[in-house]
Amino acid sequence: MRQLKILLRVIVWAIYLALVVGIVLGIVSLVRLNGPIYFLQAVIDGLKLGFVYALIALGYTMVYGIVRLINFAHGDVFMVGSFASFYAITQYGWGFIPAILFAMAVCTVLNVVIERVAYKPLRDAPRIAALITAIGVSFFLEYFTALRWVFGPDYITFKRPFKVVVWNVKGVLISNITVIIVVLTIILLLVLQYIIRMTKVGKAMRATALDKPTARLMGINVDGIISLTFALGAALAGAGGVLYAIAFPQIWTFMGVMPGLKAFVAAVLGGIGNIPGAFVGSLLMGTIDVLVVSFLPMGSRLRDFFAFFVLIVVFLVKPTGIFGEPQIEKV
Amino acid sequence: MSKRRRGFLPSWVPTLLVAVLLYLLVVYAQKSGKITTYWYQVIQLASITAISALGLNLIYGFNGQFSLGHIGFYAIGAYGSALITKDFLVKWSGMRIGALSWIIAGQVGLVLTLLLVKWMRVGAVRDRLRAGLGAHLKGHETWVLTTIVVLLMTAVAVAVGVLVAGQLHKWLVLALGKILLPLPKKVAQQVVFLLALLNGGTMAALVAFLVGLPLLRLGSDYFGIATLGFAIMVYTALQNSDMVIPTMKGARGMVGIPRWTTWPWVFGALVLSVIIIRNLIHSSHGRAIMSVREDEIAAKTMGIDVNQLKTVAFSFGGFFAGIAGGLYAHLYGFLHPSSFNMIKGFDPLIIIVFGGLGSMTGTIVASGMFALVIEGLRVLLPQGFEDWRFVIYPIFLLLIMLLRQQGLLGTTEWGWLRAPLPPERDIPVPERVVQPSPQDDEGEEA
Numbered sequence: 001m002r003q004l005k006i007l008l009r010v011i012v013w014a015i016y017l018a019l020v021v022g023i024v025l026g027i028v029s030l031v032r033l034n035g036p037i038y039f040l041q042a043v044i045d046g047l048k049l050g051f052v053y054a055l056i057a058l059g060y061t062m063v064y065g066i067v068r069l070i071n072f073a074h075g076d077v078f079m080v081g082s083f084a085s086f087y088a089i090t091q092y093g094w095g096f097i098p099a100i101l102f103a104m105a106v107c108t109v110l111n112v113v114i115e116r117v118a119y120k121p122l123r124d125a126p127r128i129a130a131l132i133t134a135i136g137v138s139f140f141l142e143y144f145t146a147l148r149w150v151f152g153p154d155y156i157t158f159k160r161p162f163k164v165v166v167w168n169v170k171g172v173l174i175s176n177i178t179v180i181i182v183v184l185t186i187i188l189l190l191v192l193q194y195i196i197r198m199t200k201v202g203k204a205m206r207a208t209a210l211d212k213p214t215a216r217l218m219g220i221n222v223d224g225i226i227s228l229t230f231a232l233g234a235a236l237a238g239a240g241g242v243l244y245a246i247a248f249p250q251i252w253t254f255m256g257v258m259p260g261l262k263a264f265v266a267a268v269l270g271g272i273g274n275i276p277g278a279f280v281g282s283l284l285m286g287t288i289d290v291l292v293v294s295f296l297p298m299g300s301r302l303r304d305f306f307a308f309f310v311l312i313v314v315f316l317v318k319p320t321g322i323f324g325e326p327q328i329e330k331v
Numbered sequence: 332m333s334k335r336r337r338g339f340l341p342s343w344v345p346t347l348l349v350a351v352l353l354y355l356l357v358v359y360a361q362k363s364g365k366i367t368t369y370w371y372q373v374i375q376l377a378s379i380t381a382i383s384a385l386g387l388n389l390i391y392g393f394n395g396q397f398s399l400g401h402i403g404f405y406a407i408g409a410y411g412s413a414l415i416t417k418d419f420l421v422k423w424s425g426m427r428i429g430a431l432s433w434i435i436a437g438q439v440g441l442v443l444t445l446l447l448v449k450w451m452r453v454g455a456v457r458d459r460l461r462a463g464l465g466a467h468l469k470g471h472e473t474w475v476l477t478t479i480v481v482l483l484m485t486a487v488a489v490a491v492g493v494l495v496a497g498q499l500h501k502w503l504v505l506a507l508g509k510i511l512l513p514l515p516k517k518v519a520q521q522v523v524f525l526l527a528l529l530n531g532g533t534m535a536a537l538v539a540f541l542v543g544l545p546l547l548r549l550g551s552d553y554f555g556i557a558t559l560g561f562a563i564m565v566y567t568a569l570q571n572s573d574m575v576i577p578t579m580k581g582a583r584g585m586v587g588i589p590r591w592t593t594w595p596w597v598f599g600a601l602v603l604s605v606i607i608i609r610n611l612i613h614s615s616h617g618r619a620i621m622s623v624r625e626d627e628i629a630a631k632t633m634g635i636d637v638n639q640l641k642t643v644a645f646s647f648g649g650f651f652a653g654i655a656g657g658l659y660a661h662l663y664g665f666l667h668p669s670s671f672n673m674i675k676g677f678d679p680l681i682i683i684v685f686g687g688l689g690s691m692t693g694t695i696v697a698s699g700m701f702a703l704v705i706e707g708l709r710v711l712l713p714q715g716f717e718d719w720r721f722v723i724y725p726i727f728l729l730l731i732m733l734l735r736q737q738g739l740l741g742t743t744e745w746g747w748l749r750a751p752l753p754p755e756r757d758i759p760v761p762e763r764v765v766q767p768s769p770q771d772d773e774g775e776e777a
Contacts (some may be wrong), residue, residue: 005467012472015479070552117727125736128397132684135677136728143721153718257673262561268556298571305567308560312546315557319549 030295037171042294043287047176048247051185051284055240057270057278058192059233065273066209066229072134073114073259076141077234080243081107081241082158082251083151089161100184105247107238108231115197115230119265120223146253151261158249188239189279191231196275209273227330258304261287265311271324280322285310344745354598361594370706371594371664377702378597379658382604384686384694386651389608391680391690393617394644395624397551400558401652402541402676403565404535408653409660409671410569410579412531413588416661419523419588423578428511431523432503434530440496441537447488457481524591528600528657535653536646543645550639562676569668584667590659591656600658605650605691609748610646612691620644624689650681685731685737692745697738 031039045072048236063071085103088094094102118137122130146153163192165176186243207215208225216222244259245251285307292306293299314321357374360366386436387401411434417423457477464473479605511519546557573581579588611617620640624629631637660666678701684696704727708720731739744750 008464009472012468012475015475053376054717068552118733121733122736128684128688129732129736132681133729133732135681136725136732137761138725139674139721140725140729143718143725147718149723174768240731261673265556265560268553272552298574301571302567305564305571308563312557312564315549315553316545319553 007027022034037295042290044172044174044178046287046290047283047287048181051136051181052240052244052247053197053259053263053266053286054279054282055188055236055243056259057267057282058275059237061267061275061278062233066205066226067119069119069130069134070264073137073141074233075235075256076138077107077111078237078241078260079253079256080110080141080145081143081238082220082245082255084238085242085245086156086158086251090159099161100239103242104235104238107234107241111230111234112227115227130276145201148289151253153253155250155252158245158251160246160249172307177247181247184239184243188236192236195232201228213307245330262307265307269311269314269321276324340664341747346748350602356362357594373702373706374529375592375594375597375662376659377698378601379655380682380702381695382601382699382718383652383655384682385604385608385691386648386655387679388683388691388694389651390409390645390648393612393624394620394641396641397555398558399555399676399680400562400646401428402564402671403680404451404649404652405541405656406565406671407538408531408656409666410529410585411534411653412657413585414576414579414661415527416523416591417531417578417587419520421587424716428504428507431526431530432500432507434534436496436503438530438533438537439499440492443495444488445493448485451488453481453484456484484643489664496551507620520591524661528654531657532650532653535656536650540642540646540651543642547645549640559734563673566671569671575693578580582668584665586665588660588664588666590661590664592658592664597658600654603746604654613750624697656765681728687740687742688745689742690738690740690746693738693740696740699711
């Protein structure tokens with residue numbers, strides 16, 4: 001019996017060893033094949049994308065956390081942010097910071113209007129009704145802005161309001177775009193964390209997310225707080241739209257669909273309703289995206305496939321996401 | 332609940348009349364040239380969408396599983412059946428029935444594998460191993476060992492399935508060749524079309540089973556997101572399908588599919604789907620399926636195998652989507668992955684919510700209205716305003732959702748689709764004998 005136990009233990013550890021050796025060998029051979037610089041470059045580009053996803057994902061996760069609605073229109077709000085900054089820069093000749101603030105303001109107003117018109121009347125209806133209107137709003141934003149006299153249906157090249165500088169750090173190329181994205185995102189996230197953790201409004205938001213009727217009894221203006229959540233999410237998405245357009249300077253009115261979906265998946269990966277989770281999930285998502293494109297054969301054609309494949313695998317292992325708390329079945 | 336009266340006629344008579352009238356109306360309109368070929372196709376497409384939406388209604392409306400990935404099954408059915416019929420026409424696999432026999436053999440092999448996994452009692456073995464080893468080893472060690480045993484057993488089952496499928500393919504080629512090829516061409520075509528449609532449906536159902544088995548235990552929204560991911564995976568896979576099967580042409584779009592879908596085929600499929608789903612819903616299994624929607628825990632308490640029923644409903648729904656996809660593929664003779672993207676993927680969901688969740692009548696009516704709105708706007712909008720079609724349509728959607736949250740018909744059904752009334756009893760129910768009590772009498776007097 002004792003010997004059998006030892007044998008089984010040995011088998012298990014042999015398997016672990018084989019797995020570790022296999023993974024290490026795989027990574028080493030990949031890195032050797034393409035050079036370690038290439039690998040690092042992919043990771044950095046992935047993080048850059050991930051930071052942009054994080055800005056979108058936060059809006060999804062906050063809205064879901066507070067009203068349990070998958071806001072499909074969020075990706076299109078993000079698109080409007082890109083276009084707003086595009087017009088601010090090319091038409092009015094504004095600088096970079098004013099353009100971002102302008103995009104954030106436009107998105108905030110837009111999202112609050114959407115919330116008031118399309119979601120608020122349905123707050124007591126079955127959840128599917130609000131979901132369908134979210135899809136409707138998404139279609140409306142996509143096709144309305146694609147009209148000739150709005151934004152037009154064509155791809156537009158986004159003119160960056162500053163010169164691109166690329167630093168070569170021992171072979172790894174880091175542009176000032178990456179630095180701007182990372183710094184700005186972190187600043188915005190800190191501001192968001194401050195609002196949610198330190199202010200009275202943030203406390204009200206957390207209370208509303210936890211239990212709406214009780215929050216209302218405590219004298220919290222629940223409708224106002226929900227609008228505020230939409231506004232905050234939209235402001236982040238607007239900033240994300242500008243940063244995305246700076247990083248990938250091709251904008252068109254359907255550009256919000258895929259980043260929106262992926263950011264949503266990232267929010268789910270991290271555990272939906274959980275803000276640090278959304279951030280980590282987004283970084284993961286962006287890195288996986290770029291790694292797949294860089295390393296897998298036909299990667300650029302299969303990137304969406306793998307993004308959602310990862311989602312399903314995570315669901316199978318931990319259904320509530322990486323940081324999600326387990327759902328309790330209530331009777 | 333309002334009390335229903337037993338009508339003068341059995342409920343199937345008016346329903347049948349309406350169905351026959353609808354069928355004849357379309358035939359007459361087409362024969363006499365009252366509608367153009369374009370509108371004839373629109374009517375067929377609306378009916379095809381109705382079949383697919385009925386499948387989704389079974390999943391979401393009746394079983395309460397929020398699925399956003401229905402379009403994936405539609406796409407699988409479309410491509411699966413198109414491969415078979417295209418093969419019959421242009422022999423892309425080298426034989427006229429190569430694809431057909433491969434697909435049948437593959438499905439049989441897959442089913443056999445699944446059955447073997449069940450027969451080998453992999454789950455029971457896993458549980459026993461886990462209990463036995465858990466007493467002596469650490470948790471993660473037990474997990475690794477049991478997983479390996481399970482994987483090995485599954486591998487055996489898969490190997491057997493693959494072997495059987497390979498052998499079966501050879502027999503099938505011989506047998507089908509003997510039966511199908513000597514038939515007159517017209518008849519053989521129709522038989523192949525029927526087989527192709529059925530295979531598209533069963534392929535979609537099998538995929539739904541495999542996808543649903545692990546995913547259905549997720550909660551409602553999580554399941555929706557997972558199926559959305561599945562649909563996008565199917566879409567991406569189709570865009571790159573030319574890497575595996577060159578004739579599918581990937582992102583360039585599959586051409587050369589015979590245009591065999593006709594109104595009788597579409598109508599027949601729709602009627603059959605309605606009959607099957609209606610009879611399923613009003614059977615005892617159907618009631619169990621609906622009980623899962625109402626309250627999962629209560630259903631479990633009543634001894635209902637919730638997971639099994641969810642998988643069954645999901646596979647059935649996938650089957651109807653597959654059939655609809657097959658009909659769609661042969662309607663236009665051209666398939667492109669972008670017909671199965673996210674934006675199209677919301678159509679069945681919108682239709683069933685619009686028609687009323689859990690109402691087959693609503694789904695059918697809503698499919699018609701959906702096609703009417705989308706195509707009617709194309710006609711109504713003046714020149715130069717075609718782009719406005721998808722601007723007005725979401726506004727419609729918004730208004731309808733704001734005004735009628737429960738959908739057009741709610742959960743009401745019409746005619747034969749309603750739940751059957753209990754049979755009239757032959758044995759007279761004993762009348763309740765009410766004996767006047769003395770107190771009452773006193774009360775009356777007073």
